[in-house]
Amino acid sequence: MSDSTFNTLEEFKKFREKMNEEILARGTTNTKRFWALDGAVYNEGALDSKTKELMGLVASMVLRCDDCITYHMIRCAQLGTTDEEFFETFDVALVVGGSIVIPHLRRAVNTLLEIRRIQLNGESISL
Amino acid sequence: MSDSTFNTLEEFKKFREKMNEEILARGTTNTKRFWALDGAVYNEGALDSKTKELMGLVASMVLRCDDCITYHMIRCAQLGTTDEEFFETFDVALVVGGSIVIPHLRRAVNTLLEIRRIQLNGESISL
Amino acid sequence: MSDSTFNTLEEFKKFREKMNEEILARGTTNTKRFWALDGAVYNEGALDSKTKELMGLVASMVLRCDDCITYHMIRCAQLGTTDEEFFETFDVALVVGGSIVIPHLRRAVNTLLEIRRIQLNGESISL
Amino acid sequence: MSDSTFNTLEEFKKFREKMNEEILARGTTNTKRFWALDGAVYNEGALDSKTKELMGLVASMVLRCDDCITYHMIRCAQLGTTDEEFFETFDVALVVGGSIVIPHLRRAVNTLLEIRRIQLNGESISL
Amino acid sequence: MSDSTFNTLEEFKKFREKMNEEILARGTTNTKRFWALDGAVYNEGALDSKTKELMGLVASMVLRCDDCITYHMIRCAQLGTTDEEFFETFDVALVVGGSIVIPHLRRAVNTLLEIRRIQLNGESISL
Amino acid sequence: MSDSTFNTLEEFKKFREKMNEEILARGTTNTKRFWALDGAVYNEGALDSKTKELMGLVASMVLRCDDCITYHMIRCAQLGTTDEEFFETFDVALVVGGSIVIPHLRRAVNTLLEIRRIQLNGESISL
Numbered sequence: 001m002s003d004s005t006f007n008t009l010e011e012f013k014k015f016r017e018k019m020n021e022e023i024l025a026r027g028t029t030n031t032k033r034f035w036a037l038d039g040a041v042y043n044e045g046a047l048d049s050k051t052k053e054l055m056g057l058v059a060s061m062v063l064r065c066d067d068c069i070t071y072h073m074i075r076c077a078q079l080g081t082t083d084e085e086f087f088e089t090f091d092v093a094l095v096v097g098g099s100i101v102i103p104h105l106r107r108a109v110n111t112l113l114e115i116r117r118i119q120l121n122g123e124s125i126s127l
Numbered sequence: 128m129s130d131s132t133f134n135t136l137e138e139f140k141k142f143r144e145k146m147n148e149e150i151l152a153r154g155t156t157n158t159k160r161f162w163a164l165d166g167a168v169y170n171e172g173a174l175d176s177k178t179k180e181l182m183g184l185v186a187s188m189v190l191r192c193d194d195c196i197t198y199h200m201i202r203c204a205q206l207g208t209t210d211e212e213f214f215e216t217f218d219v220a221l222v223v224g225g226s227i228v229i230p231h232l233r234r235a236v237n238t239l240l241e242i243r244r245i246q247l248n249g250e251s252i253s254l
Numbered sequence: 255m256s257d258s259t260f261n262t263l264e265e266f267k268k269f270r271e272k273m274n275e276e277i278l279a280r281g282t283t284n285t286k287r288f289w290a291l292d293g294a295v296y297n298e299g300a301l302d303s304k305t306k307e308l309m310g311l312v313a314s315m316v317l318r319c320d321d322c323i324t325y326h327m328i329r330c331a332q333l334g335t336t337d338e339e340f341f342e343t344f345d346v347a348l349v350v351g352g353s354i355v356i357p358h359l360r361r362a363v364n365t366l367l368e369i370r371r372i373q374l375n376g377e378s379i380s381l
Numbered sequence: 382m383s384d385s386t387f388n389t390l391e392e393f394k395k396f397r398e399k400m401n402e403e404i405l406a407r408g409t410t411n412t413k414r415f416w417a418l419d420g421a422v423y424n425e426g427a428l429d430s431k432t433k434e435l436m437g438l439v440a441s442m443v444l445r446c447d448d449c450i451t452y453h454m455i456r457c458a459q460l461g462t463t464d465e466e467f468f469e470t471f472d473v474a475l476v477v478g479g480s481i482v483i484p485h486l487r488r489a490v491n492t493l494l495e496i497r498r499i500q501l502n503g504e505s506i507s508l
Numbered sequence: 509m510s511d512s513t514f515n516t517l518e519e520f521k522k523f524r525e526k527m528n529e530e531i532l533a534r535g536t537t538n539t540k541r542f543w544a545l546d547g548a549v550y551n552e553g554a555l556d557s558k559t560k561e562l563m564g565l566v567a568s569m570v571l572r573c574d575d576c577i578t579y580h581m582i583r584c585a586q587l588g589t590t591d592e593e594f595f596e597t598f599d600v601a602l603v604v605g606g607s608i609v610i611p612h613l614r615r616a617v618n619t620l621l622e623i624r625r626i627q628l629n630g631e632s633i634s635l
Numbered sequence: 636m637s638d639s640t641f642n643t644l645e646e647f648k649k650f651r652e653k654m655n656e657e658i659l660a661r662g663t664t665n666t667k668r669f670w671a672l673d674g675a676v677y678n679e680g681a682l683d684s685k686t687k688e689l690m691g692l693v694a695s696m697v698l699r700c701d702d703c704i705t706y707h708m709i710r711c712a713q714l715g716t717t718d719e720e721f722f723e724t725f726d727v728a729l730v731v732g733g734s735i736v737i738p739h740l741r742r743a744v745n746t747l748l749e750i751r752r753i754q755l756n757g758e759s760i761s762l
Contacts, residue, residue, distance in 0.1 A: 019360035022367070026337065030345045030549050037545065038353045041538050041726045046719035051686055052727055058690040059697045059731045060354070062479070064192070065318070067357035068731075083153065084681035091157045091676040092687055096694045096703075098443070098479025099165045100187070103194035106146035113149070157676050160668065168472040168665050173465035178432055179473055185436040186443045186477045189606070191319070195477075210280065211427035218284045218422040219433055223440045223449075225570070225606030226292045227314070230321035233273035240276070284422050287414065295411050295599040300592035305559055306600055309566040313604045316567045316733075322604075338554035345549040346560055350567045350576075352697070352733025400614035403621070407591065411599045419607045441608070445700070446572070448611035464661065472665045480673045481695070484702035487654035494657070527741035530748070534718065538726045546734045568735070573699070575738035 009114055012070055013127060042075070050079040054089055061093035061101055061108070069108050077115045077125050086112060136241055139197055140254060169202070177206040181216055188220035188228055188235070196235050204242045204252050213239060263368055266324055267381060296329070304333040308343055315347035315355055315362070323362050331369045331379050340366060390495055393451055394508060423456070431460040435470055442474035442482055442489070450489050458496045458506050467493060517622055520578055521635060550583070558587040562597055569601035569609055569616070577616050585623045585633050594620060644749055647705055648762060677710070685714040689724055696728035696736055696743070704743050712750045712760050721747060 006012040024032060042052045053075040060068035076086070090108065094101050115125055133139040151159060169179045180202040187195035203213070217235065221228050242252055260266040278286060296306045307329040314322035330340070344362065348355050369379055387393040405413060423433045434456040441449035457467070471489065475482050496506055514520040532540060550560045561583040568576035584594070598616065602609050623633055641647040659667060677687045688710040695703035711721070725743065729736050750760055 016360065019363055022363050023359065026341060026363070028341050028345055028553075030545060031341065031348065033541065033545050033548075034345075034348050034353075037538060037541050038356070038730055040541075041723070041730045045536075045723050046717060047689070047723050051689065052723070054682070054686065055690055055693040055724065055727050056731060058694050059728065062481075062694045063354050063697055063731070065354050065357060067360075068354055082681060087153060087155050087158065088676070088680050088682050088687070089690065091155055091161070092690050093694065094158065094161050094479075095673055095676045096479050096481055096691060096698070098475075098477050098482070099161075100190050100192050100195055100443075100477055101479070102165070103192060105150065106143065106194075109146055109149050109153070155680075157672060160672050160675075164665060164668050164672065165476055167668075168469070168476045172469050172663075173463060174435075174469050178435065179469070181428070181432065182436055182439040182470065182473050183477060185440050186474065189440045189608075190443055190477070209427060214280060214282050214285065215422070215426050215428050215433070216436065218282055218288075219436050220440065221285065221288050221606075222419055222422045223437060223444070223606050223608055225602075225604050225609070226288075227317050227319050227322055227570075227604055228606070229292070230319060232277065233270065236273055236276050236280070282426075284418060287418050287421075291411060291414050291418065292603055294414075295596070295603045299409075299596050300590060301562075301596050305562065306596070308555075308559065309563055309597065309600050310604060312563040312567050313570045313601065316571055316735075317604070336554060342549070342553050342555050342560070343563065346563050347567065348733075349546055349549045350564060350571070350733050350735055352729075352731050352736070354697075354731055355733070397614065400617055403617050404613065407595060407617070409595050409599055412595065412602065415599070415602050415607075419610070444608050446608050446611060448614075449608055468661060468663050468666065472663055472669070475666065475669050480669075481698050481700050481703055483673070484700060486658065487651065487702075490654055490657050490661070524741065527744055530744050531740065534722060534744070536722050536726055539722065539729065542726075542729050542734075546737070571735050573735050573738060575741075576735055 006067075006070075009070070009074070009111070009118070009125075012067070016067070016071075016127075050076065050081065053079060054081070054085070057089055058093050058096075061090070061104055062097035064097070064101065064104050066104060066107055069104060070111050071127070073108060073111050073115065074125050074127055077119070078127075083112070083116075133194075133197075136197070136201070136238070136245070136252075139194065143194070143198075143254075177203065177208065180206060181208070181212070184216055185220050185223075188217070188231055189224035191224070191228065191231050193231060193234055196231060197238050198254070200235060200238055200242065201252050201254055204246070205254075210239070210243075260321075260324075263324070263328070263365070263372070263379075266321065270321070270325075270381075304330065304335065307333060308335070308339070311343055312347050312350075315344070315358055316351035318351070318355065318358050320358060320361055323358060324365050325381070327362060327365050327369065328379050328381055331373070332381075337366070337370075387448075387451075390451070390455070390492070390499070390506075393448065397448070397452075397508075431457065431462065434460060435462070435466070438470055439474045439477075442471070442485055443478035445478070445482065445485050447485060447488055450485060451492050452508070454489060454492050454496065455506050455508055458500070459508075464493070464497075514575075514578075517578070517582070517619070517626070517633075520575065524575070524579075524635075558584065558589065561587060562589070562593070565597055566601045566604075569598070569612055570605035572605070572609065572612050574612060574615055577612060578619050579635070581616060581619050581623065582633050582635055585627070586635075591620070591624075641702075641705075644705070644709070644746070644753070644760075647702065651702070651706075651762075685711065685716065688714060689716070689720070692724055693728050693731075696725070696739055697732035699732070699736065699739050701739060701742055704739060705746050706762070708743060708746050708750065709760050709762055712754070713762075718747070718751075 053072050057072035060072055090105055180199050184199035187199055217232055307326050311326035314326055344359055434453050438453035441453055471486055561580050565580035568580055688707050692707035695707055
């Protein structure tokens with residue numbers, strides 16, 4: 001019942017994958033360059049990937065983009081983020097961004113519950 | 128057909144209630160403090176609650192958060208806001224926030240129609 | 255599968271039309287004046303309508319409003335915007351607004367595919 | 382020391398007045414219509430002007446526009462808003478908009494201090 | 509008296525140039541790639557550069573970034589944008605973005621006056 | 636020459652300190668609670684303070700608040716953030732938030748230069 005416009009992580013991933021294909025097939029060289037850059041900034045560097053994905057998550061929450069939140073939560077979960085770490089991250093987003101973040105937080109917690117169900121089933125969280 | 132990601136006020140309330148429970152059960156002390164504060168600022172004071180809820184509604188409209196709009200409309204309706212008052216509030220939001228507010232205004236008017244249907248049935252608007 | 259909260263352009267148009275009627279019937283003189291102004295600024299002038307609708311599209315993308323994006327894409331398509339022009343417009347929005355625009359871009363490309371299917375059927379894109 | 386880009390209310394008013402004149406002299410009919418509408422929505426109606434100006438203030442704070450905050454604070458002060466009412470309004474803006482509002486709140490309080498100094502001098506707050 | 513945090517176009521250009529040098533000297537490969545991409549999307553293509561710079565201007569106005577507005581106004585002026593075209597562009601930004609855009613519009617018109625003074629002196633507008 | 640509306644970190648700190656005092660003296664209990672919460676969410680927990688301050692920095696950059704950026708940069712510098720770490724953080728903010736972030740990035744780099752000058756002088760960065 002409501003992960004943004006998607007009902008399940010599976011639906012989210014399918015639409016994301018399908019449209020990414022269309023965009024990379026039809027877009028300009030600049031579109032493709034932006035896509036490459038969007039991946040590159042989260043790579044291991046002076047800061048590790050997990051820290052960068054947590055940054056991406058906070059940025060997505062204060063800018064209130066459900067799909068971006070879902071994406072970075074999946075990445076953070078893959079990199080071993082615990083529930084305690086997720087909730088402290090949510091707190092930073094909530095205080096910086098205000099109560100307007102709350103509906104997105106509700107959907108983020110719903111996503112977290114789904115992620116943990118998948119992991120409990122012994123499945124891996126993929127993108 | 129579209130109150131944000133929710134079809135009816137009933138659906139909105141159920142998801143909101145369920146996720147609030149999860150958040151308050153799993154969140155940190157800071158999360159709980161934010162929740163308390165979010166309630167407290169709308170309490171009767173030098174300004175009455177209705178004025179504060181109308182402020183919350185305008186803020187939610189210019190920040191374009193459908194769930195926040197729905198929440199404050201329910202609260203405003205409980206406190207006796209008339210259609211005339213709602214539409215003058217919408218006008219302030221529309222002029223401050225611009226045409227980008229219009230899709231949210233459409234959904235707000237849809238919500239207003241549902242609220243009035245419920246009230247005409249002699250039911251109270253609860254949260 | 256997901257043009258904002260709408261599944262098809264037909265659904266988008268029906269809800270938009272129905273709620274516009276309610277708003278213009280119930281709104282104040284100021285509401286109606288805003289509506290008139292919102293139409294007027296895209297009229298042919300020193301700049302042509304297509305340029306103004308493309309501006310409206312970029313503004314809607316960086317402000318991340320799916321319904322506004324859908325509306326301006328339909329208008330741009332009616333005025334003969336090509337795929338190349340759409341994608342160069344998307345690039346400007348993507349670079350100005352950042353990766354937070356990407357989920358809206360995915361839905362915009364989905365809308366573009368639907369617009370082209372309708373046009374290939376020999377139907378006109380109406381509002 | 383810092384009311385947005387202005388040092389004093391006097392400076393703010395001079396620049397505002399001068400540029401409004403330029404805009405209304407050079408702008409289109411649509412520009413002038415927007416200006417008229419921007420005044421009209423705060424007029425006495427089903428809701429009184431003070432409530433509407435307080436709404437305008439909250440909207441300006443959560444959208445983080447210093448000049449808009451200054452403008453609505455002057456209007457609110459003219460309509461008799463007390464310090465208690467201002468601070469309860471600030472609280473709503475702070476909780477809805479989050480800590481990102483704080484720098485604007487600091488400047489708003491600075492403006493409030495200047496408004497009260499002017500009023501203590503027996504001068505009226507004009508625009 | 510106030511082009512954003514800058515008093516004159518000269519000051520704006522000096523700070524911009526100096527800090528761009530620092531950023532490109534100290535930044536990562538990703539920073540440099542973003543800089544290149546930010547230039548590339550405004551290049552002549554299916555749409556001409558002037559249309560793209562006008563898009564950049566509207567996007568900057570609705571996102572309310574004074575420095576970005578100043579930058580795109582200089583580029584638009586270099587590409588022959590007339591006063592009539594500027595004001596129709598301002599109208600689109602004003603209606604999409606709302607009255608919150610007005611303080612930025614005031615500063616934009618101030619910038620336009622400075623640009624025209626420079627051009628009347630027979631000097632070219634450089635960046 | 637331009638750290639937001641402040642010329643030096645010293646000026647920023649003085650105004651911040653003075654207005655915080657006014658706000659805590661005049662504000663309501665809710666204002667004070669928000670202030671306490673705003674401090675608490677950055678405390679050491681499951682995530683360390685440096686990670687949280689870096690999150691606060693990214694959030695401030697994508698929301699484009701110069702004073703918030705300055706504040707979190709000072710805190711990050713106190714906690715030992717290196718230039719490499721700062722620039723990778725800037726990259727995440729730039730890609731998530733887009734080119735609209737660039738003017739704030741310029742001022743952030745200017746602030747970084749001032750912070751390093753102070754540290755080279757053997758002085759500590761205080762708030």
